[in-house]
Structures are given as C-alpha cells and as structure tokens.
Amino acid sequence: MNDKIEQFKKACGNSTDLVIRRMKVASKEVCILFSEVLVSSEIVNDFILKRLAVMTEDTRDLFEKIRETLPSSNIQKTMEFSDTIQKLYDGFAILFTEEEGYLTIEAKLSLDRGVESVENEVAILGPKDSFTENLNKNLGLMRKRIRTSNLVIQSMSIGEESHTKIAICYMKDICKEELVEEILQKLQEISIDIIMDATYLKERMSEKDSLFPTIHTTERPDMASFALLEGKVVLVIDNSPYVLIIPTFFTDLFHTPDDYYQKNINTTFTRLLRLFAFFLSIFLPAYYISITTHNHNAISLDILINLIVQRQNVPFPAFFEAILMILAFEILRESDIRIPSKTGTSVSILGGLILGDAAVSAGIISPMMILVIAISAISSFVFTSTTMINAIRYYRFFILFLATFFGLYGLFIGFVFLILRLARLNSFGFFYLSPVAPIITPEIKDSFVRLSKGKKQLRNPLLAEKKMERGKSS
C-alpha cells in the first residue's frame, strides 16, 4: 500500500493538492486519492466516504462491491498506473487496496460558469445564449438545436500536457467525408503542449500565409448549428467559449447572425453596406493620400481648396500625418480593450474627443485626416472577426504605403494584389472566394447579397454533395 502511495506521490511530484485518505472498508485497508482542486469535496464526502464507511460485510471482490454500492455513473476499474494518473487530473478519485488494480470514481468539481448571453457577436434578433468553457455544455447547446442522429460527434484529445478534449461535429448525411478526414489528419499532426483556447488550433490549422481568416470562430451556438447544416465541420474545444467552423469562405465574414432573422432585402442591404465598409476601411486613407499628394486632378477645385486650407500650418507631410493618426487610433483601441470598463468610457472620451480636438487646434493634424482615419477605423468594426479586422489593418498600411509612392496607380496595384491574394487562398481545399469566384449557383444568392432561393432551398454544392436539398426531399 505504502509503495503504491509513494508511486503516486512521485508521479505527481509531491504536489500539495494531492489528498490521500486511508480507511478500512469491509476489514480491508483502502486508500482514496484525489486532487482537491479538481474534485468536489462534497461528492467525495457524501457519496464516496460515507458510503464506504458503512460497508462492513466482507467480500471477495471489493472493487465490484464498491461499484455496486456507490451512486456514480462513471466508475471504472483499471490495471494501468498511467491511466489512473490521467484520470486523477480529469477530476476522478482513485481508490486502491494492496491488491492489484485501481478503481477510478468520477467526482469532478464544476469549475464552469453557466450559459451566458453573447458578448461579441451581438445580434438584435435571434437567440442570446453563447458557448461556455465547458465542452459538454457546448455540445449540448448544439444538440439542443439539431435533434437528430445525423449529428455525429467524434472526440479526441490534443496537447502533450493539457490533454484537451476536442469534439469534431458534423452532419453525416450532409458533410463530405473527405473534409472530415482531412480535418482529423490535420488535428493528429498537431504537436503542442497545451491548448488554452480554440485560437491555438485555429492558428495551427489555418493557411500559413493568409492574413484573412480561413477558419471562422463563433461564440454563438445558432451560428455553429447553421454551419453544420451547411455541411461544414464544427470543432468544439474544451475550455474555450469559441468553436471553429471549417471551411470558411470570404463571403462568410460578411454574414452576421442577424442576417437569417430578418427579411432578405434588409440582409442584402446590410451585406452590401459591409462590403462597402470593407473597401472604405482599406482604401480610404490611401485614396486621401493619393489625391492630396499625387493626383490633385482627381478632385474638383472647390474640394481641393478646402483641403489646402485645412492642411495649412500642419508641419508633417500627409503620409506621416496619416501614419501618426492610425497609430494613435491603434493605441487608443488597445488601451480601450485593456482598461477596466468603468474607467474605459472616460478614457475613450478623453482620447477620442479631447485629444483629437487638441491635435487639430495645435495644428499637428488636419481635421480632414482625423475624419478619414476615423471613418476608415469605424468601417472595419462592422466585422466581428478579430482576424478580419487585423487583416484590414495590415492591408490599410500596405496600400497606404503604395499610394504614398505611386498615388492612384499604387492604390490600384494594391487593389489588384488584394484580389489576387484572396483568389489564391483556399480553406481546406475550397476556393476562398467562392461562391463569387468561381461562381457557385445557388450559393451565390447567399453571398454578398441574400436573395430568395425559390421553392427548392439548395445547399452549397461544394460542401453538401450527399443532400443538396434543404428540408424534406421531394
């Protein structure tokens, strides 16, 4: 017995959270061992120790007797010591005697928060619940929406040290098998110590040379369920309130949860607005620099005179002024994220209004430049994906740089480069720009616009080969 205890202590590096309790059960000496930070002491006291204490009758197979007695759904007997160590850190209590073998009893302490409302992907209409850090809860939130045996959940664990559970979810009657296989293969190839969040996997599974997200993350169970019914695969990662949707197309980034809860015309309008905001966000500062430094002939004389007046006494060249403003905005944004919400508002007012006004009064920045950068920055926030916002930021810099050197020619070169990059990308073998390039009917009707698909509601043929028609097949 002592040898076994020593073996556990050694394996756990004499961790102080390890609780060892010796007691007599049916005249036999048993030892119960668990991690006090992962195991609920109430469960151990009320449902294990109390029940064991009243067991007095001798028995030949003590483990079997305990299994019959304890009211736990997850009690397993194992012979391997390494398995028990894993179970120990999964929140199990380990029971053993001098005899061979171990009994693992689930007694997990609930370390999760409850299902809360959505924080980032806010929608006016539709459900408000969001994923939590608990894998099972997250799976339940999806199962609750898709009550069919066609929703398959496969599990595996990744992380040499964390052994993080990952659930691969897909609709077996819709999703392509090759896609699932490719995802499984990629997951198996991942070598990592710990998976802290879904973004760890996203980083490792995305296209390496892409700034734009080729895997979408969502905190909304309804969006994940939508994706499953499209024929996509959803990865749910333990300890992460976000799930990954694979594959992701460029047009998906222009879709919001609200889109499917309102009329098509409203959705089309807002999607086109987002597309306009995307280009505005990337190209507006570059266009402003082009027309004020190279292509003065691209605007009318009245506007040009207005701009000249505004730039009077500004000591910096327009490019430097733009960079200064963009950096100031990025700093403001970063500080706004980090600052506690109670003081955040006052900092925003101080940074946004007072500093901006002071900069103009001091003659450091022209009012038009503040307007241009503000419009550009605000336009990028119509997207919920942080990766997308970051991609827009880098392309804004890149095209601004080109416009500084080459004016509108540079801007056009940047535009062509951006389109070529997007056209070259793929997400798990699917063209990133589809269904626009190549044009995929009927999916084009639900891309940058949302049009009525008619009586037959068809899925994206790229993803859903097996069951193209939505609803009851005719």
Next chain:
Amino acid sequence: MKRKLFFLILILMLFTGCDTYKDLDKIGLVSLLQIDKKENDYLLSFDIITPTKEDEQKRERLQITCSNLDTCRDTLYLESNHRIYLEHLELLVLTNRITKEDLPYLINFFLEQKNSRTSFPVIMQKELLKEGSTTDEILRFIEVNQEEMGILSIVSFDDIIQTYLQKDPIYLPYLAFSEKEKALGMMGMLDENDLLNKEESILYNFFLNQTKTVSFFQEDTQFSIIDSSVDTKVSEKEITITINSSIQILSCEENKIKLKRIYEEYLQEKLKSLLDNHLSSYFDHLWKRHQPFSKERKEISFQFHTNIEKIQKEAFLCKIK
C-alpha cells in the same frame, strides 16, 4: 532571392514614386493663365489660388516675361516657391498676337505638361485682362450668353487642338471690355483676326449646335427656334446640311406653309452667306477628308425638317405691316 526582390522593389519605390509626390501646401494651383507676346518675349500672367481660412477664394497675380514658356514656368516656380499646377486651370486667355503666331507652340506646350489638362475653356482678348476680372464672372457671362442669346459659346483647348489638327478655321469667344470693364460678347475669328458680327456669331453657334434657341425677325414676323439640331453629311454627289428645328412664330400671318417657307428661305440664305464668307475652308477640308480623290468640292444643299409648334397672331405686327 526574396531579399533581392524586396530591395529591388524598395529601390524602385524610392527612386520612382516620389517624383510626383507633392503635399498640398507646396503646390501652386493656377486658376487663370493669360499669354501674350511682345516682340520676341512672352508675357505670362498667372492667377495662383492662395486660399486662407478667412478667404478661400484668395488669388494672387504674378506676371513673368521670358523668352519661352518653359522658362516662364520655371521662373514662376522660383518666384512663387510653389510647384505650378495647371490641372485645375479654369480659363486660358490668349491675345490675338499669340494665337496668330504661336498656336502650334502653345498646343505642344500644354500637351507636354505632366500636370495639365486640356479641357479648360479658352477666350481671346486684345490685351491681358486687368486685375479684378474673375474667371467665374467671365465664364458665367459666356454660359448665360450661349444659353440665352447664342452669340458666344464655350470653346475648350481640346476643341482648339481638334480643329487645328483638322486644319479648320478656329473661332474663339472674344470679349470686348468697355472702359467700365463690362463684358460685351462677340465671336472672334482667330486666323485672320476677323470678328464675326452678331448675326453671324449666332448662326455660327447654331450651325455647330452650340446654341439651340435662336430668335430673329423676318418680314415683320418673329421666329423663335426652341429646339434644333444641325447635321452635315458628305456623299459623292453633294454636301447636305440637314436642319431639324421646332419653332414658335409671332406674326400677323396665319398661313402655316407660307410662314414655313419664309423661315426656311431666310435661314438658308443667312447660313449660305456665313458658309461662303467664313466657313468655306471648313467645307473644303471636310470634302477632302471624305472624298480625297475628288478634285472639286460639290455644292452644299440644305434640307429642312421644320416643326411649327405654335403660331400666335399679333395684331400689333399687322399694324406695322
């Protein structure tokens, strides 16, 4: 390889891109350019826009005398400390002398400018405009005149280039300023320094579709053209000028056919006179372009499609008769 490519792009950017880079406060936007020639020297007058917060329309006039236009531009750069931009040139004023002697040189000069358009309007003057006359006023005067009376019409530098290349006679709006600087409009003939009279100017603009509303009296009858289009076609046999017009008539006469005949005969006679006296070379070139192997230009024939919209009988006009 990637590093080499990066440095190559960087060098290309640094050595090529900045060539046209100029901040707004470093450029001199020219709104009015006047060119004159005295003996062998050019006299250039630039109205440079120098806006301030208090006065956005502020202009500064600089005059330069030099041996050629390029030197003038460079001298102005040194004197004004601004790079001269002709992209937003609102008006070019040429004197009779320079148009007579240096039109090809002028065309070349503007076509060679990197930062110049050629769509700006051009007017002709005897002398350079005095300070105080603004481009806005001049252009508005011509536009209103073109719309209401048809004596003047806007002619752009592009029109001049096109007309020059076709070797046609060039006409420019000629404004004669009275002593009180009040503008009076007339069309001036550029080549021979010959001015068209008022009636000819109207007919010239009418012929070129520059004005669509013209009024005139004939045999105590007022004809008002409210809409018109003139089309010229060249065939092997003849040159046909087709005139489509809608007219309103004030007359004591009510016979529609008679009135129509009077109108068409009068218009034909006047147009013929204009074409013979001033636009003969225009039709010679037109004929040569379309019929290069034909030696003699054929006669010009007129076709009228006249729509009388309204005849109003005026007793007052009958009394005159």
